[in-house]
Amino acid sequence: MAEFSDDPLELPPGDQTYRGFFPARYITKYLEGYLDSHMYCGKTLRDRVLLGHKVTSAVKDAGKWTVLCGASEEIFVARRLVVASGLTSKPHQPLLPNRAAFSGEILHHKEFGRSSLLNNPRVSTVAVRGGGKSAADVVYACAKAGKSVSWILRENGCGPASHIRPAGRGPYQNSISMFNTRISSAFSPSIFASQSGWSWLLHGTYLGRKFVDWVWTSADRQNRSYAGYQTRQGCGIGFELLEPDTPYVMHLDLFGWKNTSLVV
Numbered sequence: 001m002a003e004f005s006d007d008p009l010e011l012p013p014g015d016q017t018y019r020g021f022f023p024a025r026y027i028t029k030y031l032e033g034y035l036d037s038h039m040y041c042g043k044t045l046r047d048r049v050l051l052g053h054k055v056t057s058a059v060k061d062a063g064k065w066t067v068l069c070g071a072s073e074e075i076f077v078a079r080r081l082v083v084a085s086g087l088t089s090k091p092h093q094p095l096l097p098n099r100a101a102f103s104g105e106i107l108h109h110k111e112f113g114r115s116s117l118l119n120n121p122r123v124s125t126v127a128v129r130g131g132g133k134s135a136a137d138v139v140y141a142c143a144k145a146g147k148s149v150s151w152i153l154r155e156n157g158c159g160p161a162s163h164i165r166p167a168g169r170g171p172y173q174n175s176i177s178m179f180n181t182r183i184s185s186a187f188s189p190s191i192f193a194s195q196s197g198w199s200w201l202l203h204g205t206y207l208g209r210k211f212v213d214w215v216w217t218s219a220d221r222q223n224r225s226y227a228g229y230q231t232r233q234g235c236g237i238g239f240e241l242l243e244p245d246t247p248y249v250m251h252l253d254l255f256g257w258k259n260t261s262l263v264v
Helices: 023-039 133-144 174-180 199-201 205-225
Strands: 055-061 064-069 075-078 125-129 148-152 251-252 260-263
Touching: 125 133, 133 148, 148 251
Parallel strands: 125 148
Antiparallel strands: 055 064, 064 075, 251 260
């Protein structure tokens, strides 16, 4: 799931992997190598990546796109145009009252990976604001580094993000690999996937929807039990509050699907 078909990813040493998962720095190294090792028409992929270019216009005419970049006034012409600017190019910093009076370090998640926070012995306590996946990543990394972590969530929010247990079943090392099989992924339909008799049976019939609901309800219960929000021993104060207020699965009426089950 983390490699291109023409260039297999060499897995990290055994002590750096857990059920097929490993630190992100190995993916970064792999992608950096891929940029330099793949060359087309005398240029590597890295040579074809242009940074610092602000697109001012994109016009399609006669089946081709003409893209104009502002300050440089460079023009690019192509048959296909993909808009993939991302959602976190510019960090959204929340308004923090009396920020100037705070003597500690304030980091946005985007700068977290490049900071020395985890290895700084003078930093013993960390407060993390927000309940999304990026916040959960920071909380986990800081806790593993021996920091005392306070996780700050809104009272009117939905609690922290849900997490599934890492272990897979049968021949699958982890739950992600297991879930991304064609049979398993059909339990959470996508508008980008082709429909089949199996997906129609699961989501287009009364008995199928009842079965899907039972599967996800069971998965929700198993993951909460595995996490042990209310029963785990030796945890810090407030650990039980980390249990998500929302179910592992949301039920939606979107895209023509009735009572669609969507993993969140």
